[in-house]
Amino acid sequence: MTAPETIKPALAYDWLTPFYDPVVRWTTRERTFKSSLLAQAGIGAGHRVLDVGCGTGTLALAAKQTCPGAAVTGLDADPAVLARAARKIEAGGEIVRLVEGRADSMPFANGTFERAISSLFFHHLDRAAKQRVFREIHRLLVPGGELHVADWGCPENVAMSAAFLVVQLLDGFSTTADHRRGLLPTLMQEAGFREVEVTRHVNTPCGTLSLFRAVRA
Numbered sequence: 001m002t003a004p005e006t007i008k009p010a011l012a013y014d015w016l017t018p019f020y021d022p023v024v025r026w027t028t029r030e031r032t033f034k035s036s037l038l039a040q041a042g043i044g045a046g047h048r049v050l051d052v053g054c055g056t057g058t059l060a061l062a063a064k065q066t067c068p069g070a071a072v073t074g075l076d077a078d079p080a081v082l083a084r085a086a087r088k089i090e091a092g093g094e095i096v097r098l099v100e101g102r103a104d105s106m107p108f109a110n111g112t113f114e115r116a117i118s119s120l121f122f123h124h125l126d127r128a129a130k131q132r133v134f135r136e137i138h139r140l141l142v143p144g145g146e147l148h149v150a151d152w153g154c155p156e157n158v159a160m161s162a163a164f165l166v167v168q169l170l171d172g173f174s175t176t177a178d179h180r181r182g183l184l185p186t187l188m189q190e191a192g193f194r195e196v197e198v199t200r201h202v203n204t205p206c207g208t209l210s211l212f213r214a215v216r217a
């Protein structure tokens with residue numbers, strides 16, 4: 001039996017996790033890209049929403065605040081980061097279900113969600129893991145359900161290309177190379193998604209963040 005792959009913590013090292021929220025806030029134009037992602041996700045009352053790799057819960061909490069009638073679940077493999085998410089969500093006065101688990105084998109039945117959302121997560125995975133997780137999300141969405149992702153994309157210019165090197169040095173070249181190449185849409189299509197599109201680019205101090213939309217066939 002092969003050992004399970006290790007999970008990379010939110011900010012590469014466990015001891016950096018307490019600094020994750022301020023670092024992301026200051027370096028990724030977080031409010032801009034996460035509110036844009038939620039606007040395109042079109043979450044409605046009654047929707048069951050899954051945030052994959054929810055980390056400290058910022059996106060999951062914002063999803064619930066944006067649409068109180070939705071049932072939001074956040075999944076992450078790191079119990080320490082989920083504890084931070086739980087505190088933040090409680091302080092925000094919202095109810096979001098938090099589940100500890102690995103994104104390539106999530107403990108939910110087929111067709112459980114109308115929307116899957118995810119931010120700054122896929123660049124933690126090598127290509128084989130990305131492929132497994134896209135297939136897993138496809139399994140969990142209802143037919144016609146939508147996936148909305150924000151993550152590092154192909155740098156828009158030389159300055160963005162240079163800035164993205166900082167992310168690659170911190171998070172590793174093996175998991176981020178496909179982002180630099182702009183391969184996420186291809187991987188989504190290979191997992192069975194249709195109508196895959198890059199909807200927006202947001203240039204940040206750490207490189208170009210891209211927003212993606214895909215529909216479960």
Ligand SMILES: C[S@@+](CC[C@H](N)C(=O)[O-])C[C@H]1O[C@@H](n2cnc3c(N)ncnc32)[C@H](O)[C@@H]1O
Nearest residue numbers: 010053054055076077078081102103119120124
């Ligand atoms: C950079 S953080 C992103 C957190 C959050 N989505 C955000 O936008 O701030 C990436 C998260 O993915 C989680 N993670 C990494 N690999 C995972 C896997 N295979 N399954 C589930 N969670 C994973 C880490 O624990 C971490 O919390």
